[in-house]
Amino acid sequence: MAYEKELETALLAVQRATLLTKSVFTSHSKGTLTKSDASPVTIGDFGAQALIIASIKHVFPEDEVVGEEDADDLRADETLRDLVWDLVTAAKLEDSVAEDKIGGPIKSKDALLEALDSGKSAGGRKGRIWALDPIDGTKGFLRGGQYAVCLALMVDGVPTVGVLGCPNLPVDDKAPLDSSIGADADSGEGKGVLFSAVKGEGASSRPLSKAGLQEAQKISMKDVTDISEATFCESVEAGHSSHGDQASIASKLGITKASVRMDSQAKYASIARGAGDLYLRLPVSKSYEEKIWDHAAGVVIVQEAGGEVTDAHGKPLDFGIGRTLKENKGVVAAPKSVFPKVIEVVKEVLGAKQ
Numbered sequence: 179m180a181y182e183k184e185l186e187t188a189l190l191a192v193q194r195a196t197l198l199t200k201s202v203f204t205s206h207s208k209g210t211l212t213k214s215d216a217s218p219v220t221i222g223d224f225g226a227q228a229l230i231i232a233s234i235k236h237v238f239p240e241d242e243v244v245g246e247e248d249a250d251d252l253r254a255d256e257t258l259r260d261l262v263w264d265l266v267t268a269a270k271l272e273d274s275v276a277e278d279k280i281g282g283p284i285k286s287k288d289a290l291l292e293a294l295d296s297g298k299s300a301g302g303r304k305g306r307i308w309a310l311d312p313i314d315g316t317k318g319f320l321r322g323g324q325y326a327v328c329l330a331l332m333v334d335g336v337p338t339v340g341v342l343g344c345p346n347l348p349v350d351d352k353a354p355l356d357s358s359i360g361a362d363a364d365s366g367e368g369k370g371v372l373f374s375a376v377k378g379e380g381a382s383s384r385p386l387s388k389a390g391l392q393e394a395q396k397i398s399m400k401d402v403t404d405i406s407e408a409t410f411c412e413s414v415e416a417g418h419s420s421h422g423d424q425a426s427i428a429s430k431l432g433i434t435k436a437s438v439r440m441d442s443q444a445k446y447a448s449i450a451r452g453a454g455d456l457y458l459r460l461p462v463s464k465s466y467e468e469k470i471w472d473h474a475a476g477v478v479i480v481q482e483a484g485g486e487v488t489d490a491h492g493k494p495l496d497f498g499i500g501r502t503l504k505e506n507k508g509v510v511a512a513p514k515s516v517f518p519k520v521i522e523v524v525k526e527v528l529g530a531k532q
């Protein structure tokens with residue numbers, strides 16, 4: 179199997195970091211700050227990024243990382259730094275062999291800051307670069323809804339290994355999606371999944387565990403024959419994608435079921451396992467550039483589960499031009515069989531607005 183060590187490292191790193199985020203949700207104040215773009219960030223985001231980068235650098239010291247967060251806020255605030263330090267030292271996998279594989283605990287507060295600051299790669303078309311979103315859907319995380327810990331290895335600008343930790347999705351790949359999934363999904367019995375894919379080798383899911391890795395099972399998208407029966411997923415946040423355009427597209431496709439709204443790349447995971455069918459993310463603003471860490475892992479998982487993903491104009495997403503998808507606008511993901519129909523209608527709806 180290709181990229182075996184990369185996949186194992188990514189799975190263990192994401193598993194450990196996802197446990198950290200759960201511990202923030204249940205027992206700490208979330209230490210929420212507001213970033214310069216007015217979006218929230220928490221001690222969970224900082225802790226998860228530091229732990230994942232430390233894991234990657236332990237196994238693959240030469241690899242670069244494009245990570246969403248950095249250590250500026252922690253360098254400026256000792257109390258915040260101490261909170262994150264307590265979190266990362268408590269987040270250990272119970273299986274010591276697994277924990278050792280990703281380097282064991284972070285050694286010092288300086289090492290914590292260094293790891294957190296090692297996600298500053300500019301990205302690019304050459305070599306091995308990891309794209310990391312320590313908590314995707316921070317707003318969902320704060321609400322007790324869906325969120326995901328997201329990590330992908332890009333090789334020469336192409337997402338090649340992808341892992342998503344989704345603590346609030348049901349373990350059962352067949353569990354039906356309904357609108358409550360995005361609203362009140364706090365982790366309980368039967369929740370918590372790790373999704374993964376390696377290019378050319380299919381996609382899998384496995385239950386999240388506190389120890390080593392559980393056994394995986396293959397996942398695939400649903401074989402949609404009648405598009406009007408499809409379930410479509412979209413963001414909870416109206417500021418992240420155009421609910422209005424998405425409703426028009428669904429209506430033109432003959433879809434009568436309400437959309438399932440959920441935060442984060444849990445949307446990619448949910449369509450990849452066939453719980454939903456389509457993911458529509460139509461832009462709300464002309465100037466916003468989608469970030470590579472918001473999509474890289476989800477895209478390879480959907481592709482390997484039998485789906486196609488492009489931007490709203492039908493252009494392939496180009497992950498090789500930096501930290502953002504600046505040559506693309508919006509995202510559309512669907513099973514291959516119905517993708518041409520979906521993108522035709524997306525173009526129609528966008529065209530009518532010109």
Ligand SMILES: Nc1ncnc2c1ncn2[C@@H]1O[C@H](COP(=O)(O)O)[C@@H](OP(=O)(O)O)[C@H]1O
Nearest residue numbers: 313314315316317413415417418441442466472
């Ligand atoms: N105007 C905008 N358009 C599209 N995406 C946006 C946006 N503003 C923020 N985002 C991104 O939307 C992500 C969440 O996506 P979703 O709506 O699918 O949950 C955020 O990730 P973070 O939560 O990691 O910051 C953020 O990067």
Ligand SMILES: [Mg+2]
Nearest residue numbers: 217218246316
């Ligand atoms: Mg963010």
Ligand SMILES: [Mg+2]
Nearest residue numbers: 311314315472
């Ligand atoms: Mg994100």
Ligand SMILES: [Mg+2]
Nearest residue numbers: 246311313314
């Ligand atoms: Mg994030």
